[in-house]
Amino acid sequence: MSALRIVGLTGHLTLPSRTQWLADHIVGRVAAATGGEGVIYSVMDYGADLGRTFERKHACAQLEAVLRDIETCDVLVAVTPVYKGGYAGLFKHMIDLVDMKLLAGRPVIAAATGYSERHGGVVDHLMRPLFAFFGADVVPSGIFAGKADIDEQHQMVASLEAAVAAAVQQAARRSAMARAG
Numbered sequence: 001m002s003a004l005r006i007v008g009l010t011g012h013l014t015l016p017s018r019t020q021w022l023a024d025h026i027v028g029r030v031a032a033a034t035g036g037e038g039v040i041y042s043v044m045d046y047g048a049d050l051g052r053t054f055e056r057k058h059a060c061a062q063l064e065a066v067l068r069d070i071e072t073c074d075v076l077v078a079v080t081p082v083y084k085g086g087y088a089g090l091f092k093h094m095i096d097l098v099d100m101k102l103l104a105g106r107p108v109i110a111a112a113t114g115y116s117e118r119h120g121g122v123v124d125h126l127m128r129p130l131f132a133f134f135g136a137d138v139v140p141s142g143i144f145a146g147k148a149d150i151d152e153q154h155q156m157v158a159s160l161e162a163a164v165a166a167a168v169q170q171a172a173r174r175s176a177m178a179r180a181g
């Protein structure tokens with residue numbers, strides 16, 4: 001049987017990036033928990049192509065490959081920075097190009113980074129409904145990392161560590177059940 005495929009999608013537009021680090025960390029943890037293989041796509045790497053792709057049929061081969069990987073993964077780890085109170089625009093644009101039938105039942109970990117704890121609700125109020133639209137299986141534990149939650153050495157506060165551990169366990173259980181049929 002092939003290894004589980006864990007796909008991360010990140011919405012940050014600059015480097016270095018806390019969003020990128022958090023996505024790397026979560027994808028790595030899910031891969032370790034499942035024996036799966038992880039890959040991460042950052043929208044900034046596809047910015048120009050992505051921005052001018054208004055319809056899926058016009059996606060270039062590189063972008064099409066990313067979209068196919070998102071649509072066929074075993075676990076999707078979606079991590080966006082909070083921009084102006086919501087998810088990053090290019091992150092949403094990438095998701096807008098995903099086939100509306102192909103994320104159904106797929107385990108999704110929804111996560112965001114932001115400056116202010118006041119915007120932690122983006123995960124439950126924007127990310128969760130976005131993936132619920134697709135009928136995806138968004139794990140109960142949402143992850144939000146505010147400015148003080150990850151330090152310069154990438155140490156996470158206990159509450160963030162607990163949220164990551166719970167989400168990883170929930171996604172691993174769901175992907176194992178999906179494999180078992």
Ligand SMILES: Cc1cc2nc3c(=O)[nH]c(=O)nc-3n(C[C@H](O)[C@H](O)[C@H](O)COP(=O)(O)O)c2cc1C
Pocket residue numbers: 012013014016017018019020081082083084085086113114115116117119
């Ligand atoms: C254009 C822009 C808008 C932002 N808007 C918000 C916001 O509304 N709320 C918030 O908490 N942080 C906001 N931030 C801060 C980022 O969400 C935060 O620094 C995030 O962790 C950046 O992730 P990165 O390191 O991956 O770029 C904004 C940052 C930028 C660049």
